[in-house]
Amino acid sequence: MDVAVGIVGQRGNERAQGLAASLAETLERSGRDGGETAVVVDEATGEAVDAPACPVDEMDDRDLVVSIGGDGTLLFVAREVGPTPILGVNLGEVGFLNAVAPEDAVDVVTDLVADYRETGAFEGRELARLEATSDGADWTLEPALNEIVVHGPRRGPGGGATVEVRVDGGQYAASHADGVLVATPAGSTAYNLSEGGPLVHPTADALVVTQMAAADSMPPLVVDPDTDLSITISDSDTGYAISDGRNRRRLDPPATITVSVADEPIRLVGPRGDFVSSLEKLD
Numbered sequence: 204m205d206v207a208v209g210i211v212g213q214r215g216n217e218r219a220q221g222l223a224a225s226l227a228e229t230l231e232r233s234g235r236d237g238g239e240t241a242v243v244v245d246e247a248t249g250e251a252v253d254a255p256a257c258p259v260d261e262m263d264d265r266d267l268v269v270s271i272g273g274d275g276t277l278l279f280v281a282r283e284v285g286p287t288p289i290l291g292v293n294l295g296e297v298g299f300l301n302a303v304a305p306e307d308a309v310d311v312v313t314d315l316v317a318d319y320r321e322t323g324a325f326e327g328r329e330l331a332r333l334e335a336t337s338d339g340a341d342w343t344l345e346p347a348l349n350e351i352v353v354h355g356p357r358r359g360p361g362g363g364a365t366v367e368v369r370v371d372g373g374q375y376a377a378s379h380a381d382g383v384l385v386a387t388p389a390g391s392t393a394y395n396l397s398e399g400g401p402l403v404h405p406t407a408d409a410l411v412v413t414q415m416a417a418a419d420s421m422p423p424l425v426v427d428p429d430t431d432l433s434i435t436i437s438d439s440d441t442g443y444a445i446s447d448g449r450n451r452r453r454l455d456p457p458a459t460i461t462v463s464v465a466d467e468p469i470r471l472v473g474p475r476g477d478f479v480s481s482l483e484k485l486d
């Protein structure tokens with residue numbers, strides 16, 4: 204069976220480019236017996252290495268996309284390719300979303316591709332994503348793998364707003380605050396943790412609601428993913444709704460945002476990292 208693989212290296216990272224090149228070469232060689240393996244790299248990597256290149260947002264028709272970099276690179280790849288299977292190779296400082304060490308990458312990917320030729324599928328797991336929809340305006344933010352943040356004009360003293368959180372219609376919190384975030388289990392180790400939210404084990408099916416610097420704070424709340432969550436921001440000139448720190452919309456308070464689980468999850472393939480032992484990376 205033929206297999207199409209995309210490789211995305213962290214932009215400007217020579218180690219990522221070198222690994223992308225050796226991965227591309229090994230995969231193309233290993234494909235000869237059981238079928239062709241067609242490999243493309245992202246355009247930035249393609250300028251540095253000798254391999255065919257294509258834009259990352261056109262890699263959604265690949266059977267597998269390998270992200271080589273840190274968490275930010277994997278979040279970027281996930282935004283661009285959606286539910287296409289992704290394997291994360293960690294070259295970053297934290298690398299929570301990337302389970303594979305660079306020295307194992309060539310072996311892990313070649314084994315996965317060989318299995319795929321036999322079974323027609325990659326073994327992996329789905330990671331839920333969140334989307335935020337404006338109740339008044341006509342937009343939905345790009346799905347978030349980590350978290351949706353709703354905050355006032357800016358973080359820090361003097362930058363907050365009145366932030367009300369409703370859970371299945373009932374008022375859970377209403378306070379002056381910098382903002383509030385809703386995190387997935389995958390995102391619980393990121394911004395959520397810095398704001399005092401709980402760690403969520405990756406196999407738990409839950410979301411976390413965590414206020415950010417609230418004057419009248421409630422403890423972080425763990426909810427079922429189907430819970431109706433709405434956030435209203437008022438008493439400020441402006442505010443923002445932000446998906447994974449990158450995709451943002453300006454709000455015109457009073458404004459209400461509904462947060463829910465997106466239709467399409469992310470599919471991460473390859474070995475699962477050991478969640479508990481990887482927590483030491485967060486120090």
Ligand SMILES: NC(=O)c1ccc[n+]([C@@H]2O[C@H](COP(=O)([O-])OP(=O)(O)OC[C@H]3O[C@@H](n4cnc5c(N)ncnc54)[C@H](O)[C@@H]3O)[C@@H](O)[C@H]2O)c1
Nearest residue numbers: 273274275297298299349350389390392393394397447448
């Ligand atoms: N105060 C904070 O902690 C803070 C502030 C802004 C953004 N962030 C996080 O950064 C993410 C965006 O990442 P980026 O690389 O584009 O921005 P970035 O470069 O500012 O990265 C922020 C840091 O968050 C880490 N990170 C990202 N996802 C993680 C996860 N699931 N578990 C553990 N650590 C994780 C990254 O490794 C990096 O060290 C956002 O989704 C948000 O969670 C955190």
Ligand SMILES: Nc1ncnc2c1ncn2[C@@H]1O[C@H](COP(=O)(O)OP(=O)(O)OP(=O)(O)O)[C@@H](O)[C@H]1O
Nearest residue numbers: 212213214245247272273274275276279295296297
């Ligand atoms: N190959 C690429 N093509 C285009 N943009 C890229 C590419 N790689 C990374 N980026 C951009 O860089 C951002 C993430 O990279 P960033 O420098 O934050 O590194 P990281 O993967 O989080 O690693 P580290 O842990 O070292 O910070 C992405 O959101 C994306 O905008």
